[in-house]
Amino acid sequence: MEDRRALATLPPLRGRVQQDAPLAPFTWFRVGGPAEWLVRPADVDDLLLLLRDLPESVPLSIIGAASNLIIRDGGVRGVVVRLGGKAFGEVSVDGDGIIAGAAALDAVVAEHAAATGLAGLEFLCGIPGAIGGAVAMNAGAYGSEVKDVLDWAEVATPAGVIRMAAQDFAFAYRKAVLPARGVVTRARFHARPGDAAAISTRMAEIRAAREATQPVRARTGGSTFKNPPGAKAWALVDAAGCRGLVRGGAQVSEKHTNFLLNLGGATAADIEGLGEEMRARVLATSGVSLEWEIKRIGEVTP
Incomplete structure (x- = not known):
């Protein structure tokens, strides 16, 4: 109350x-x-x-x-x-870069860059999220991360809007440091002039690779666990015998074992519980403690 x-x-x-x-x-x-x-x-x-x-x-x-x-x-x-x-989804070309609002989808930013012959942002078309989250977690795929292309981001705070340079975020693997109660509102990414055909080809390759290896048409949440140093999370999960494992309405993807699926009737507890079972099995078989990449918020029901 x-x-x-x-x-x-x-x-x-x-x-x-x-x-x-x-x-x-x-x-x-x-x-x-x-x-x-x-x-x-x-x-x-x-x-x-x-x-x-x-x-x-x-x-x-x-x-x-x-x-x-x-x-x-x-x-x-x-x-x-x-x-x-x-209010927060505008995308515009800014010289040799792109300025995008926090609600702009990563793929849309990649498409804007491609349409103007700017290279270096193709990897964003392989990340199923929006720019605010991409900055807040240093999202990455296909050999590149946000930290590699970010110039600055504007962050709303209780004291006002501040513009933070890339180095101010203390980026690490799937991690960034934001001010307390800070909310990313827009960001600028640098790019370079490129051949439009080559850019389009690279984006098509990324999309085809996602389609072939990930359950992109399922109710999923992207990569479940971060890759441990020197290892691949999916391989550890697979070696632990978790491929296709089911809990309630949730399942470990048969196509890519670092993806969890809602088969249609899952609860959040089913999905998170299945993830914890995967972690326990991986720890038992390999001694590696997997770290969640999926963010989990809210209250657990009794």
Whole structure:
């Protein structure tokens, strides 16, 4: 009740505010409970107002394309922020680079670069997410990572918007450091002039490789575990006998063992529990403790 009273004191936001809002439809897994409060800011100023006046006692979560996310069945306490494409999805060419809003899909950014003959961002077409999340987790695929191409990103904080250079994020493998309650709002990526045909060919190769090796048409959440140093997570999972393993309505993909699937009736607990069973089996067979790449938020139901 204390959090609800605190939220009632906030100034009215121009964006959409919903109480007990379903979150499962936003996620690729299509599972999970509701947000206590779901806020979709109208623009950066609206987001800044929320961040400034939100009491520190109220939990804050940020979701984007939710392609690499498990919302637990008990839902998410406090405020969940989702940036919409209308206000935060603009993509524009900026000389030898691209400026993209946090809600712009990674693949769309790659396509904009390709359309203007800019090379170096092709790998983004193989990452199923949005730019804000890509920066926040240093997303990568096919030999490149966000840290390799990011010039700067603007981050909304309770004190205002700050522009952070790539080195300010202390990037590591699938990790970035953001200010407390910081929300990426847009970013600039550098590229280089390239041959349009060669760029298109490379993007087609990446898409074909994803189609051939990953369950891209299933209810999944992308790569489940980070690759340990000197090893591949999928190979460790496979060696532990987890290919096709089922728990409730969740299954380890037969096509790529570092992917979890919702077969249609899974709960978030099924999916997360299956992931933990995979971790336990890998630890028992190889001595390696796999680290989750999928982000998990919310409350576990009793």
